[in-house]
Amino acid sequence: MEKQRVLLAEDDFDFGSILKQYLEIHNFDVSWAQDGKEALTLFNAETLAERPFDICVFDVMMPKMDGFALAEAIVSKSPELPFIFLTAKKMKDDRIKGLKLGADDYIVKPFEADILVLRLQNILKRSQRGSAIIRNTIDNYAIGKYTFYPQNHQLRINDTVQKLTDKEAQLISYFFEHKNQLVNRDDLLNGVWGSDDFFSGRSMDVFISRLRKYFKEDPQISIESTRGVGLTFITP
Amino acid sequence: MEKQRVLLAEDDFDFGSILKQYLEIHNFDVSWAQDGKEALTLFNAETLAERPFDICVFDVMMPKMDGFALAEAIVSKSPELPFIFLTAKKMKDDRIKGLKLGADDYIVKPFEADILVLRLQNILKRSQRGSAIIRNTIDNYAIGKYTFYPQNHQLRINDTVQKLTDKEAQLISYFFEHKNQLVNRDDLLNGVWGSDDFFSGRSMDVFISRLRKYFKEDPQISIESTRGVGLTFITP
DNA sequence: ACCATCGTTAACCTAGCGTTAACTCAACTA
DNA sequence: TAGTTGAGTTAACGCTAGGTTAACGATGGT
Known part of the structure; x- marks a missing residue:
């Protein structure tokens, strides 16, 4: 099977590098950006190069551009690309905001790395069996x-x-x-x-x-x- | 989706360029003027060229022509065009003056850039679902x-x-x-x-x-x- | 210097909300 | 079939956001 391509946006260095490693062990091909802008640049480059990502993982709190802004920017270009948010808990109302943007999932830190892997695999499985999600920014x-x-x-x-x-x-x-x-x-x-x-x-x-x-x-x-x-x- | 066109009038260079960037990240098409007169020129040019703006953002305090004067000039030509004001706080009574002119919102500096984006999106959503605002300069x-x-x-x-x-x-x-x-x-x-x-x-x-x-x-x-x-x- | 006015703070109270407790029923196991 | 465990439901509890009133303190006018 082809490796699945993941765009990971996570500013915390330790956490990010562990996730990257862990995902790679599970046979994902990971591009890791340490802030939102970098992630957007990566996204644009890869999309132009016609090797699009299969799924994105965005931390919500990041310098320069937060995960929500990033997601919006990306969704507007690739409406069917699945993505999920990571967030520290306690960010009130964020979950609704995230889901409104059409996130496929929302994982609250701290969590076990294999949880992330499982969720990604599930989402990818789903999105491959047809059901190409047409995602609009939802207001109802x-x-x-x-x-x-x-x-x-x-x-x-x-x-x-x-x-x-x-x-x-x-x-x-x-x-x-x-x-x-x-x-x-x-x-x-x-x-x-x-x-x-x-x-x-x-x-x-x-x-x-x-x-x-x-x-x-x-x-x-x-x-x-x-x-x-x-x-x-x-x-x- | 079509990009929304924003006319941004903001004299502070640093602040203005950050806002512009941020709005562009969120898929707005931004025309940035650094004073009121320039903004008015831009407005006239674009309106003649039949690519009208969707929404305007005016700083209140600007050299040559302040945001209020600018808003009045623009409202008299495009009564239904939504606009909001930015202002440093402490400008007593400004808020009422702004709302009297029919501003759709009034944001006090300093603020988070994503707040601005959210407000703009909300206003645009509202104005698109019908209810074309017939705005008179409100006196009661x-x-x-x-x-x-x-x-x-x-x-x-x-x-x-x-x-x-x-x-x-x-x-x-x-x-x-x-x-x-x-x-x-x-x-x-x-x-x-x-x-x-x-x-x-x-x-x-x-x-x-x-x-x-x-x-x-x-x-x-x-x-x-x-x-x-x-x-x-x-x-x- | 005194008074009036207005925004803010303090203090108290209520009601709404999330959680827990307790009981019941349904489903699986052996 | 009996025993065990997961889930459904209701009522009750405790906390806190919000409602209200009174008091305080700054500001400005006379």
Whole structure:
């Protein structure tokens, strides 16, 4: 199999070099940039040279150009190129911002390097089986009679407006962004809560239960769980 | 997607060139003028050439022709063209003057460059979904039985006149200018106070509470908060 | 020098939100 | 089939963002 090409933008030297090594062990071909501008330059060069990247990994906090800006710039040129964000936790609201940009995933530091590898492999697998993502900068998600507006945390159901709380909004964004995919519980925890928060427990289940109530009216939409694995947001 | 065209008028060389770069990274097409007259020339040239600008960014303090004069000149020719002001803080009353001219936003220096980008994108999104703003130089804002006159800080409620303080007036202007939009607390702080004032805190809440009193009589008008996010000035 | 005005701070209170606890049911294992 | 574990749901708890009022202190006018 051809090596997959990864564009890695990560300013922390130690962390970056470990990731690079680790990815290379797993048979990726890694181009590592230490700030956003450098990453953009790399991207342009490689794209011109007609050996485009297969996937990008952006740290959010970087000097000169942050990961979001970088992602926007790149998405505008290669709308179908998958990318994920890395971030230190505690960056409030960032997760929604990231997913709104159309990120395929959102990993909160610290994390195990092999987690990253697994996620990348999954995303690549998905994007290869067709489903070329046409990614627009999203300002709402609509399914059937439901429309969710991430900016103001509003879920419109037909014509009634339901205000969601912060966490509900983050969770629902995650689901809309991964609809009809089985997402495992750890990924969900990481994506919405930041895994290292290791809090005792079952908060996620409570929130899922709350979301289910919003979707109760529509038999076509549901959040189904697969015991021991994770959850799927089922939509028509 | 087509590049959006920005007319940037900013006399400070360092600041201007950074903004230009940053905007270009975000896929804007930037024309940068270093004083008001130059900006006006650019505007005329481009408008004649039938490649009109999509949005303008004016620094207030500039040699030869300040941002306000420039804005007036441009508004009189392209009434529907969105524009925002940049200004050093401490320029008392400027904000009201700016909003009276019909500015779509008002950003106080210093600020993060990505804030600017986000605001521009929001404004453009809004102005594209219809609602072509018919902008008159505003000398009052009227909603129901309330009319606010920014020049003399008077709020008329039916036929009684309430004189507002400086800050009340700035805040109410901001809300009238952003009615039925959720504005986040930081933007509000920046728009009215100038964010870097990081003053200990809760002044804004006090003012909001004061404004609410003025609107108490009318059940259709209110200032509602969305916890952890911001505030919405609700009007019919 | 005194008073009035206004923005800010302090202090207290409420309600909204995320989490936990506890109980129940469903699903897997042996 | 009994025992165990994962997940669904509800109610309750505790924390904190936000609402409100009163008091403070700076500024400017008389």
